[in-house]
Amino acid sequence: MSKLKNKTAFVTGGSRGIGAGIVKELATQGANVIFTYLSSDQKAKELVDLIESLGVKGKAIKADTGNKQDIESAIRSATELGKIDILVNNAGLFINGAVDDESINIEEMEKQWNVNVLGVAHTVRSILPLMNDGGRIISIGSTGASRSPYPGLGDYSATKAALAAYTRSWARDLGGRNITVNIIQPGLINTDMNPSDGPFSEHMLQAVALGRYGQPKDIGLAVAFLASDDAQYITGTTLNVDGGQSA
Template structure:
């Protein structure tokens, strides 16, 4: 155990994929976890039920990080339910594939991408910062596409995650007087229910990964748990690539 028992975490976008892996990893450390979801109440409730059966304290909240009012309401609900906030994990994000020479890009989708991945995350940090305990943790989930382009059409998504990396360094400076650390994890190719299964596609994706496999959501979650722990108390403003050597 990492000494996180009874700490309180707020995880955005926690009902599936990497987010669910983060929720599971924190709950396994004794953290009381609240997480948000936008749609799909059934997967969210299934995760709550799964972890409640193990004795964990987990709360699912429907909130869209693109909507500042909903984020503030969710954070208030966390404080009302658990009485404190120690760890913020900004995992919510969306992806849009849009090559720069696309004749008619989906401007609404691109605006939504920036609202969720950048502005929404900033709004979440602003809303949560007044409640975060001294010595708290903010952990942002970025993307390896910020430093290596996996395929065409990812420039807008990669740029949004690059902005989040820049924000991470700035927030680390802003919150250092309160001993709140701010770091960013940049996952590579992580196996989820959206991972391609076609053998040729899989082989192409695995080729540049040193370890020769996809990562798992649980592995990302374990890095989050480490950064949330006292063992990472002298790490702030840092970028951790969790990508099997893909970015090296």
């Protein structure tokens, strides 16, 4: 498949889990892919090797999405491969806790907001002057933005709801440049942080129409679709990739 041939993608938080699934699929469909990561040098290197084995260019940049200087430096480094066609905002933090839990670490909650919301907003603003007209901006949200299946999700869900609101507004802002802006909201996806054989997986699957976990590749396929010409008239849209969990 080469629907994204000669395109260049920049993915935040791309070394593992859903991010790695996105990076692999974009590269499989022909895009050159630069991604940021925070901690795993070895996994990042292995992913770059995989990208390049597919005949496209790959680059990993160590950067904290919640740090303004890190993001600006990463974007400057990314554009060594040329202008950006596709931006995927995947990096995020998940910190839960009920509103009446006095043990909650407020500093960690603020960091979550900095990464999940302010970091995304700064990434978009920084990359727009370096993005080709007709580009694609795709953010990874959460079905928690519109439903709360269990207690303690308020702070995290609020960050993802803010990201969905940004998506709708940015679609209006950037329509004149033919840049589409969309958000994907994953459901239960099999990752290290939320394994399909985890202690609560059987209970959580009761809400999923398809009765199984999704895979990172499922999110990668959705991202690749929204990044392609097949989705050129789709913008300001929320796409749930959740096996019917939100049905």
